[in-house]
Structure formats: C-alpha cells, structure tokens
Amino acid sequence: xxxxxxxxxxxxxxxxxxxxxxxxxxxxxxxxxxxxxxxxxxxxxxxxxxxxxxxxxxxxxxxxxxxxxxxxxxxxxxxxxxxxxxxxxxxxxxxxxxxxxxxxxxxxxxxxxxxxxxxxxxxxxxxxxxxxxxxxxx
Numbered sequence: 001x002x003x004x005x006x007x008x009x010x011x012x013x014x015x016x017x018x019x020x021x022x023x024x025x026x027x028x029x030x031x032x033x034x035x036x037x038x039x040x041x042x043x044x045x046x047x048x049x050x051x052x053x054x055x056x057x058x059x060x061x062x063x064x065x066x067x068x069x070x071x072x073x074x075x076x077x078x079x080x081x082x083x084x085x086x087x088x089x090x091x092x093x094x095x096x097x098x099x100x101x102x103x104x105x106x107x108x109x110x111x112x113x114x115x116x117x118x119x120x121x122x123x124x125x126x127x128x129x130x131x132x133x134x135x136x137x138x
Contacts, residue, residue, distance in 0.1 A: 025086045032090040035064045054102070058095075058116065065091055066123035070131055092117065 039060035045052040050060055065087070072084040095116050099109050 024082075025089050028083060028086040028090060031068075031083075032087050032094070035068060035087075036061060036094075039064045058119075061091075062116075062120045062123050065120055066127050069124055070127045073128075074131075091120070 040057065044050040044060050045056065050056045068087065069084055072080050092113065095113060096109060099112050100106075104112055
C-alpha cells in the first residue's frame with residue numbers, strides 16, 4: 001500500500017501540484033523506500049504485536065519517520081535540514097497516493113492527510129521529549 005512504484009498512468013498527488021521539487025526529492029527516494037521496507041518488516045506484525053492493518057502499517061511508518069527526523073535534527077547542517085524536508089514531502093505524497101488508492105475522494109483527502117501529519121507530529125514530540133530526557137537517545 002505505501003510507496004508503490006508509480007507507473008506512467010499514476011496521477012500527480014495533490015501536493016505535487018504545489019511543490020515542484022521532483023528531482024531534488026527523488027534523490028531521497030531510496031532513503032524513504034528503505035524506511036518503508038523497515039516499517040513493513042514482518043517482524044513487527046508477527047512478533048511485535050503490531051496489527052497488520054492499514055493503521056498498524058501507518059503507525060510503524062510514522063514511527064520510523066519520526067525517528068529519522070529526530071536523528072536529522074541532531075545534525076546542524078543545511079543539507080540535513082533539506083533532506084528532512086524532502087523525505088517528509090515523500091511521506092506526504094505517499095500518504096496522499098495511498099489514500100486515493102483506497103478510495104478516499106479528493107474532497108476529504110486533505111482532512112485525512114492533516115490527521116496523518118498530526119499523528120507524525122505527535123510521534124515527533126514524543127521522541128523529542130525522550131531525546132531531551134536522555135541525551136544518549138540521539
């Protein structure tokens with residue numbers, strides 16, 4: 001469901017119409033696809049008690065995204081901040097495409113995306129708090 005290869009007939013995501021950073025963003029695709037692969041590792045669903053559902057898969061991907069972004073925040077470099085923004089754009093575009101694939105209409109995709117980004121933000125806040133409480137986290 002998440003990060004499927006997009007063919008020539010795939011329609012552009014809602015956000016891609018506003019952010020035209022395709023080539024820059026594409027160089028981060030291998031990292032994003034590695035995150036998706038890690039989040040979809042059967043271990044989490046078989047041994048880790050994560051439900052093998054859309055919500056469970058989203059939860060794992062959002063957790064890995066949050067860990068990556070917190071790790072990027074530990075680096076103080078413009079290139080790392082740009083990479084974080086580009087990977088986040090890939091995440092949002094992937095969620096947009098996934099919502100369309102499961103039949104969510106254009107009129108409510110934005111609301112669903114807002115909730116998903118909010119969930120990612122909640123995980124980011126939790127991991128940031130953990131990092132602050134234990135400097136060994138990062």
